[in-house]
Amino acid sequence: MKDKNHPFLWGVQYYRAPTPAEECWERDIEKIKNIGFNSIKFWVQWRWSHRSPELCEFDDLDQLMDLAQKYELMVTLNIIMDVAPQWLYEKYPDAKMIMNDGTVVEPIAAQHRQIGGHPGPCYNHPGANAEKERFLHMALRHFKDHPALSMWDVWNEPELCFPQRFPVNTEKLACYCSNCQAEFRLWLQNKYHSIEHLNKVWGRCYTAWREVEAPRNETTINDFVDWREFHSHSMTKDANTRLRLAKEYSPDKINYLHVVPNDLSVWNPVSCCSDDFDLAKNCDVFASTMAGSDYVPQLVLSAGHGKVCYNVESHINCGNITMHQREVDLKTLNKDFLPQLGMGIKGFLFWQYRPESLGAESPAWGVVNPDGSDREITRAIKNFAEKILPLKDKLMHTFPLEAEIGIWKSRGNELFHYCGDNLKAVYESLSNYSEALYWNNYRYRFINSDILERQELENIKVLIMPCPYFLSAKEAESLKSWVAEGGILLSDAHLGGYDASAGRHSQTIPGHGIAELWNLRETMSCSSYHLHSKSATSYSELKIDNDDLRKALQRSDVTGDQYFPVLFEDNSIIWGAQRYAELSGNIVPLGYSGSESPCIASASSGKGTVFYCGSNFGQGAEKDKSGLNTLIRKVMNFAGIRTTLNARVV
Numbered sequence: 026m027k028d029k030n031h032p033f034l035w036g037v038q039y040y041r042a043p044t045p046a047e048e049c050w051e052r053d054i055e056k057i058k059n060i061g062f063n064s065i066k067f068w069v070q071w072r073w074s075h076r077s078p079e080l081c082e083f084d085d086l087d088q089l090m091d092l093a094q095k096y097e098l099m100v101t102l103n104i105i106m107d108v109a110p111q112w113l114y115e116k117y118p119d120a121k122m123i124m125n126d127g128t129v130v131e132p133i134a135a136q137h138r139q140i141g142g143h144p145g146p147c148y149n150h151p152g153a154n155a156e157k158e159r160f161l162h163m164a165l166r167h168f169k170d171h172p173a174l175s176m177w178d179v180w181n182e183p184e185l186c187f188p189q190r191f192p193v194n195t196e197k198l199a200c201y202c203s204n205c206q207a208e209f210r211l212w213l214q215n216k217y218h219s220i221e222h223l224n225k226v227w228g229r230c231y232t233a234w235r236e237v238e239a240p241r242n243e244t245t246i247n248d249f250v251d252w253r254e255f256h257s258h259s260m261t262k263d264a265n266t267r268l269r270l271a272k273e274y275s276p277d278k279i280n281y282l283h284v285v286p287n288d289l290s291v292w293n294p295v296s297c298c299s300d301d302f303d304l305a306k307n308c309d310v311f312a313s314t315m316a317g318s319d320y321v322p323q324l325v326l327s328a329g330h331g332k333v334c335y336n337v338e339s340h341i342n343c344g345n346i347t348m349h350q351r352e353v354d355l356k357t358l359n360k361d362f363l364p365q366l367g368m369g370i371k372g373f374l375f376w377q378y379r380p381e382s383l384g385a386e387s388p389a390w391g392v393v394n395p396d397g398s399d400r401e402i403t404r405a406i407k408n409f410a411e412k413i414l415p416l417k418d419k420l421m422h423t424f425p426l427e428a429e430i431g432i433w434k435s436r437g438n439e440l441f442h443y444c445g446d447n448l449k450a451v452y453e454s455l456s457n458y459s460e461a462l463y464w465n466n467y468r469y470r471f472i473n474s475d476i477l478e479r480q481e482l483e484n485i486k487v488l489i490m491p492c493p494y495f496l497s498a499k500e501a502e503s504l505k506s507w508v509a510e511g512g513i514l515l516s517d518a519h520l521g522g523y524d525a526s527a528g529r530h531s532q533t534i535p536g537h538g539i540a541e542l543w544n545l546r547e548t549m550s551c552s553s554y555h556l557h558s559k560s561a562t563s564y565s566e567l568k569i570d571n572d573d574l575r576k577a578l579q580r581s582d583v584t585g586d587q588y589f590p591v592l593f594e595d596n597s598i599i600w601g602a603q604r605y606a607e608l609s610g611n612i613v614p615l616g617y618s619g620s621e622s623p624c625i626a627s628a629s630s631g632k633g634t635v636f637y638c639g640s641n642f643g644q645g646a647e648k649d650k651s652g653l654n655t656l657i658r659k660v661m662n663f664a665g666i667r668t669t670l671n672a673r674v675v
Contacts, residue, residue, distance in 0.1 A: 031421065034371070035417075037375045043139075043140070044382050047088075050089060061407055061410030062410070066102075067089050068102075069102050069164050072108040075110050077112060078112055081160065086168070098173065099175035102177055104177065106157050107143055121147065125241060130189070130200075133188065147204055148256075177271040179282050183264060183284060185299070190291070205259075226528035243444040249444055261300065268308060281311060284301050288321055310329075319459055319460055322368045327434075336372070342375065342392065352400065352402070371420065378391065428469050429486045429487065429664075430470075433490040447492075453647050458491055461657045465658065478503055488504075488512060488513070490520065491644075494522045499526070501539060516636070517638050518641060523536070545626065546608070547606040547639065549606065550604065550639075553588065553601065553603050553640070554587070555585070555605075556605060587603055588648040589640075602641045602642075602644035602645035608623050608625075608639055612626035624638070
């Protein structure tokens, strides 16, 4: 936590066997120290070190550990388990994952796993899990007392199945092996307790747990959401085993894992199945692969929720055999790293020291040239270190002010939108709300479903809920209570439209009794693509004082498309997207879209206030961001939230 004496990390990933070659090691590590780095990371790979069932060999890593000690570098050992040794599959042929269509996921070599054995065995195969744990015991026991060891990184970028990272359809999703299906039934029993309850939610007529089938497509929603939730649970269980063992062997060392933040663009709960919030819970610190942005670092910091967070795999040097890496000067480095420091990230490891020399990733990623000589980024790193490292103690004990704004990010809601072929809408909404808050200098963090259910909303004055269609009963009750006690909600359309607990679409929206409690409801809803039934000339009937704006709207050709304009109360335009709903009740109209009924309104409930949008305004910012900025500023002004910095030139 914040009061622990954790170090400021400034270092590089160095060794992913078999590169770099042994003849480079000492001069490279000496130069790593001279550049100004204080940390170095080595990979401990299952297949590389455990080539026969009873023997582990760590001679290469022993040499590197001794060199790191000689040059006074803190070492992180990264345990890599997704490269299973060949003998494992000879011993357990059924340990391979199986796709939905029955295809066996054969072990492969990939550009980022050159030695093969990727993506590793099924997470629910008992024999394979025992062998993984046995290797982990041997590695932890071997290195635990080395004086150079500082941290264990027990999992590099957790994901379910790399070959299925980008599934064309659900037919290619993994894993459907018999072990997963058996464990899934046990997981369901723990969640639903009785087969009758499961039948009610899923809409089935099973008579016994043994009859429960693994979902084969996403269109029935309830079972598919549970299926992917189960796989997320399996991965978290695996992570917790690794962290527990690392802590048992090295209680005095820092133990963590690092993720690719689940931003939905690549990493998502459907194919990758990792959950940052769950994975962070048992880590001493939390860490991530990342590059500079507003969205990604905040995902990491929010999942860490008070833990020290690091960027342990900076991708600023990305490239490949076709597109060699760019030159990164000090200005570029500052632009990437300084905002991360300002948000609360406490150190960096570059991926990697030497450019890759194997496969499609070569000759990129290096902070030096392939021959070890300096490049522009080498000089930038030296300069950055000279300015930053003298401040490292202050940086480690300085944290941003507590966030006053929360953005709801729900794994279940994301799975639901995948089932509706609409995950992109959630991604765009989350990223655009995040960007609007960041560039308007508001402090915010992400709130997941568990946090909302437990109403752990300390210091949160405003909660933003992008695309909040899929909502559990516990979340709804917590939300009602929080608003009644004075919370301010900004919600996109169809809040709780699908009851995640009952497995049914709501008859009134907002669902879960919210419409009745807040006296606010959606009286008519349709897709924005159906808005051609409303003539664009209907804008001429609205009372718009600005002639140019009225003429522009009359000429608008956006009806019947993904995006449509909503005339806000100050005569600005906010762009809605995909969903359109008209609102009624005891409300204060705030904006219209060619109808006498408002498309955005506010309502009171107890001491709190709701700003309810009849569309996906976060997603609509893809068309134009100015309207969303206007809405954000109005809500924050209403809440009395000030920006952390006013950088306008006066």
